Amino acid sequence: MNVDHPTLILRKNSEHALRNGHPWIFSGAVAQKPQANPGDVVDVLDIQKRFVCRGFYNPRAMIRVRVLTRDPNESIDEHFITTRLAQAVGLRKRAGIHSQTNAMRLVHGESDGLPGLIVDDYAGFLVIQIHTLGMQTIKETILDALEKQLNPKGIYERSDVGTRRAEGLTDRPTGVLRGERPPEFVEIKEGDVRLFVDLYRGQKTGFFIDQRPNRLQVQQLADNADVLNLFAYSSAFSAHALHGGARSVLDIDISQRAPYAARQNIQNNRPSHATHHYLVADAFPFIEQLATRGPRYDMVIVDPPSLVRKRDRNQVKRAMGVYTKLNRNAMRTVRDGGLLVTASCSTPVSQEDFFEVVRRAAASARVQTRILSYNLHAADHPVDPNFPDGRYLKCVIAQVWR
Secondary structure (H helix, E strand, C coil), X not given: CCCCCCEEEECCCCCHHHHCCCCEEEHHHEEECCCCCCCCEEEEECCCCCEEEEEEXXXXXXXXXXXXXXXXXXXCCHHHHHHHHHHHHHHHHHCCHHHCECEEEEEEHHHHCCCCEEEEEECCEEEEEECCHHHHHCHHHHHHHHHHHHCCCEEEEECCCHHHHHHCCCCCCEEEEEECCCXXXXXXXXXXXXXXXXXXXXXXXXXXXXXXXXXXXXXXXXCCCEEEEECCCCCHHHHHHHHCCCCEEEEEEXXXXXXXHHHHHHHHHCCCCCEEEEEECCHHHHHHHHHHHCCCEEEEEECCCCCCCCCCHHHHHXXXXXXXXXXXXXXXXXXXXXXXXXXXXXXXXXXXXXXHHHHHHHHHHCCEEEEEEEECCCCCCCCCCCCHHHCCCEEEEEEEEC
């Protein structure tokens, strides 16, 4: 059933990006505000009053509208949520992700047509993260749809994210919403590797699901290697390296909270002949000292947190400088013929920017590199080509020699 929605009118020529698929309308594109409450669904019209799209409205945010549909006949109701959820889950099944793991992203926000909503599945426990006011207003509808379609063991909320402030949401709710309370550590699998995930205190929704393909590749490349893992956190990369036959692994991370999960992950996957050490330290000065003094490693993994969040030219330039120095020091720490595994999750640093970081780092370290793979997002983190903010993860695996 079609419903009459309040209308928002765009400034002249502001509709082009939207018609091409961009999911956001910023405040500067609005010519006439709708008579609507924050979180309401509104119809967006161009200056000639032609329908452009329909989405959630938030006058408190710089992003005034988050697009839900470009079909004027599509209602935003329970059927809409159920259909989008079914499409998202169906994509993961089609991609065959279940054959690799029982932990995956089921809903990836804008890229799955549900802006501001994240849903991750950890061995039957769903973790949801709500970033936007619009999704907050239909939270119960979302929960009903998840229960009906997926019959999870439980649904846990991890909306403890700073992005909610930009939407005028001052709370950061966490807790059980439906079903069972998850155990303190949920056991998942990636291939033959068993990992423990802390849904209560872990990063993001509990774990860095997006790095799964890169962890699996590290496992294939780690046989008989001495491995240095910077920014190791819960040692997931290290667990894969040890399972793949690494001789030794040294983990470096500044977090005091991660070692317990790290110990569990290592115990599950370390062969008796291999050694593992976890050092709580700041990886930036640590790798700088190692680059000068040694020792050297067959594989160095560099997976830092995001270094820049805004698309500001000066901030991006500074971040690229930090990435370059970090990777230069890492390359100097790699044995001749060894491997560098380096990643960036900074959205403003583009794929081309990160490729340039690797090139500059090699030149500064006075080494040669051969890139074996340049990996982007896994299939459970699909990317809408019209939404550049959805492209964040880059991972380069390169051989280094002198």
